[in-house]
Amino acid sequence: MTERPTIRVQDPEALAALAHPLRGRLLSLLRADGPATASGLAERVGESSGVTSYHLRKLAEVGFVEEETDRGTKRERWWRAAHTATSWSPSDFLGDPEAHKASVSVRREWYRWQQRLLDQWMAEERDWEPEWVDVAASSDDMVVLTPAEAEALGTELWDTVQRFRERSVAAGRQAGVDGAERVVVLFHTVPIRGEWPL
Structure with missing residues (x-):
């Protein structure tokens, strides 16, 4: 990479x-x-x-x-x-x-x-377009991890995003051409104690 x-x-x-x-x-x-x-x-x-x-x-x-x-x-x-x-x-x-x-x-x-x-x-x-509305995603989940596992999770998610970014760059893809658009990927990994703040 x-x-x-x-x-x-x-x-x-x-x-x-x-x-x-x-x-x-x-x-x-x-x-x-x-x-x-x-x-x-x-x-x-x-x-x-x-x-x-x-x-x-x-x-x-x-x-x-x-x-x-x-x-x-x-x-x-x-x-x-x-x-x-x-x-x-x-x-x-x-x-x-x-x-x-x-x-x-x-x-x-x-x-x-x-x-x-x-x-x-x-x-x-x-x-x-409906296909973009359908793929725009937001989700959350809770898992119990050690600090090392949380770090590994963040690294794996980041590496996946970078793999897709590199494919896009290698293909010379441009926003607005052939159905491609800029996509922002947001993710957070944060520990919590006590009640889940809703």
Whole structure:
């Protein structure tokens, strides 16, 4: 399986930079849609280009984005994501209250984004073909696992998603062509104690 360029965050400062909600959105847009200018991103997120420029520079300072120096001008700089994925271990920051707070903030923003994505699907579902409506899936289950088994489960799920991603890339598949569309896969593995929060 091909390794995706991933930034492994171990610096609390980098994590704190990513905790800002707008920075997370900018990074996601650059990863999903490719290079863009601050003004182009500003239109998409409903901010001024000055605001998006500031936050892009902050992301660049900690290595999440980089300038595309071979295109654009001094007035209109192009930016790209430096990596296709971000990873970190939340347990690395348990001993540092501020860093742990940033870790929670980043994850909370990702969960909010996932909820917005699901809400958007519900709003648009009636406009999609029946075969897409039928395959859009949400499910849950509860299993009793050890930490090692939970890690193995997450790895296996991730590897399956990456296998399908690689097939799509190898086939040169494009959204909107030959019945293909972009599909977002969300999954969580979280332990719980006590009552199942319903």
